[in-house]
Amino acid sequence: MRAEDLKKLSIAAIIKRYPFVATYLEDKGFDITDTSDRTLEELLSSFDEEYQEEFAFNPEQFMEELASYIKDMLSFLGEEHSGIHSISILPGKDKSGKTEGFSPLTIEKGEIVAIVGPTGSGKSRLLADIEWAANGDTPTGRVVLIDGEVRSDDHRFSLNKRLVAQLSQNMNFVMDVTVEEFLTLHAKSRQVEADEVVTRIIEKANHLSGEPFLATTPITSLSGGQSRALMIADTAILSQSPIILIDEIENAGIDRKKAMELLVGEEKIVLIATHDPSLALMADKRIQIRNGGIQSVSKTDEQEKQILGKLEEIDKLLGDLRKQLRQGETLSLPAE
Amino acid sequence: MNLISISGPPSCGKTSVILKTIEAFKEKNLAVGVVKFDCLYTDDDKLYEKAGVPVKTGLSGSLCPDHYFVSNIEEVVQWGLARSLDVLITESAGLCNRCSPYLKDVSSVCVIDNLSGINTPKKIGPMLKSADIVVITKGDIVSQAEREVFASKVQMANSKAVILHVNGLTGQGAYELSGLLYKDSEQLTTVRGLELRYPMPSALCSYCLGEKRIGEEYQLGNVRKIDWGDEA
Numbered sequence: 205m206r207a208e209d210l211k212k213l214s215i216a217a218i219i220k221r222y223p224f225v226a227t228y229l230e231d232k233g234f235d236i237t238d239t240s241d242r243t244l245e246e247l248l249s250s251f252d253e254e255y256q257e258e259f260a261f262n263p264e265q266f267m268e269e270l271a272s273y274i275k276d277m278l279s280f281l282g283e284e285h286s287g288i289h290s291i292s293i294l295p296g297k298d299k300s301g302k303t304e305g306f307s308p309l310t311i312e313k314g315e316i317v318a319i320v321g322p323t324g325s326g327k328s329r330l331l332a333d334i335e336w337a338a339n340g341d342t343p344t345g346r347v348v349l350i351d352g353e354v355r356s357d358d359h360r361f362s363l364n365k366r367l368v369a370q371l372s373q374n375m376n377f378v379m380d381v382t383v384e385e386f387l388t389l390h391a392k393s394r395q396v397e398a399d400e401v402v403t404r405i406i407e408k409a410n411h412l413s414g415e416p417f418l419a420t421t422p423i424t425s426l427s428g429g430q431s432r433a434l435m436i437a438d439t440a441i442l443s444q445s446p447i448i449l450i451d452e453i454e455n456a457g458i459d460r461k462k463a464m465e466l467l468v469g470e471e472k473i474v475l476i477a478t479h480d481p482s483l484a485l486m487a488d489k490r491i492q493i494r495n496g497g498i499q500s501v502s503k504t505d506e507q508e509k510q511i512l513g514k515l516e517e518i519d520k521l522l523g524d525l526r527k528q529l530r531q532g533e534t535l536s537l538p539a540e
Numbered sequence: 541m542n543l544i545s546i547s548g549p550p551s552c553g554k555t556s557v558i559l560k561t562i563e564a565f566k567e568k569n570l571a572v573g574v575v576k577f578d579c580l581y582t583d584d585d586k587l588y589e590k591a592g593v594p595v596k597t598g599l600s601g602s603l604c605p606d607h608y609f610v611s612n613i614e615e616v617v618q619w620g621l622a623r624s625l626d627v628l629i630t631e632s633a634g635l636c637n638r639c640s641p642y643l644k645d646v647s648s649v650c651v652i653d654n655l656s657g658i659n660t661p662k663k664i665g666p667m668l669k670s671a672d673i674v675v676i677t678k679g680d681i682v683s684q685a686e687r688e689v690f691a692s693k694v695q696m697a698n699s700k701a702v703i704l705h706v707n708g709l710t711g712q713g714a715y716e717l718s719g720l721l722y723k724d725s726e727q728l729t730t731v732r733g734l735e736l737r738y739p740m741p742s743a744l745c746s747y748c749l750g751e752k753r754i755g756e757e758y759q760l761g762n763v764r765k766i767d768w769g770d771e772a
Contacts, residue, residue: 228696231662231693231696232662232696257739257742259665260638260665260666260669260738262738265669265670268700269698269699269700270699272699272700273695273696273699276695276699328710328711328712331712332712332713332715332716335712336716341719342715342716343567343715361702363691363692363695363703369684369688370679370680370684371684372680374680374681375680375681375682375683375684376681376682376683377682377683377686378654378655378681378682378686379658379686386685387685389658389685389689390685390688390689393688393689393692393693394688394692431683435683435684435685438683438684438685439684439685442685443684443685443688444688
């Protein structure tokens with residue numbers, strides 16, 4: 205709807221049609237309960253010049269912004285949560301200008317792909333290419349297709365269509381709120397009904413973490429493992445992005461296998477940048493990066509899968525010992 | 541020459557973002573220069589020098605830094621033209637959150653960081669609201685949920701802007717930002733006659749003119765009081 209048509213409607217009518225506008229107006233400090241029968245135009249004209257100057261408020265600009273916000277939200281709400289089925293990466297060039305040594309790679313939703321390579325080899329650039337849906341316009345010259353197609357600029361620039369959600373070991377919670385308040389805030393920002401989803405995320409996070417936490421726990425007092433678990437569960441269930449990038453997750457305090465299962469179960473495309481063998485082997489495929497380019501792409505083979513079995517035993521042993529420590533027991537190895 | 545105005549609250553990562561964006565411009569063989577506006581002190585000029593780009597610093601001292609910016613912008617543009625720059629970046633800190641040094645028809649970028657608190661986008665005035673591009677920094681140290689919540693607050697404050705995440709340390713996102721900013725077709729030769737996007741806050745009271753004493757008898761000119769209502 206155009207700004208001119210919009211301002212002829214009453215606030216109540218606008219909110220009835222676009223419920224998300226209520227939050228928008230409230231957030232801007234409008235008292236929407238008091239002025240509901242007035243048209244938007246009337247409401248805006250009630251702000252005199254002095255007010256406009258004082259609070260840097262421009263009614264015309266406001267109308268245009270509201271119209272553009274409604275447009276964005278509608279296109280966002282109209283899309284299915286997991287609207288994207290696959291991404292394809294077409295070869296570009298490495299730092300020395302050599303064409304990358306792999307044939308076009310397609311990753312489907314529910315797939316896990318590991319990315320390995322020395323520091324500075326170009327992992328960040330690959331991720332940036334995916335995030336931006338590169339179309340030959342980044343330093344590598346790679347093309348990234350979404351569901352087989354080049355992404356339009358509209359989609360590239362839209363906040364609500366961000367392709368990649370990121371999780372890394374260095375991320376922390378910084379807000380001073382409880383777990384429940386935090387998740388509610390996130391749900392609200394995505395226009396999602398909070399109650400059910402909040403309970404589900406807490407349940408899933410507690411399933412991943414060794415030590416359960418409560419809805420009333422402040423997020424800043426969660427342990428490293430609990431934080432990681434909450435971040436993963438929240439990203440899996442509530443983030444709009446179809447691709448999850450994980451930058452190394454330590455083994456401590458979180459069941460990484462269950463974490464991967466959760467992400468895959470939510471139909472995410474999972475990319476893991478890691479040098480931890482047990483994490484890398486959970487992936488179906490592995491991208492090797494060197495000198496700014498993808499050197500090769502390989503499948504995790506049977507022999508490697510057997511190694512994974514061994515690593516899982518070691519991980520389990522470490523996990524058990526950690527549990528014994530936490531509970532104040534004397535450490536003991538399981539009987540052979 | 542392309543002119544780009546970048547502003548944002550102190551310590552939000554403007555300089556890091558600009559330095560990474562300069563690297564990207566250089567990859568495209570563009571000559572870049574920076575003019576840094578600040579209030580009392582800056583040593584960012586050294587960082588720009590180290591990056592090998594021409595830099596000029598303007599310290600506003602006791603003047604309002606954004607008023608100082610507007611009063612000098614034409615000379616700044618001529619400085620850039622004299623050095624045959626392809627891209628001239630002005631960097632300024634919006635110190636009172638009410639100012640905005642953006643000109644109509646000149647690319648404007650507001651930088652704001654994830655650590656500044658979720659209500660900050662509401663508190664920043666035209667500097668955020670009238671920017672073409674909003675760059676969000678420090679996303680690498682907060683959770684995905686906080687990034688999403690913060691970005692949605694920015695979108696509410698300025699729904700017309702393109703919102704980008706840039707990592708000032710690794711440069712992730714800076715190449716994309718450089719692509720959005722540079723337009724070959726845009727060849728600016730002067731800003732004379734252009735207009736500010738938003739009027740700057742006005743103030744002309746005795747304290748602007750150096751008054752130090754406290755008390756009503758010393759308060760002359762444009763003075764405003766808190767509305768206390770019935771509270772004694």
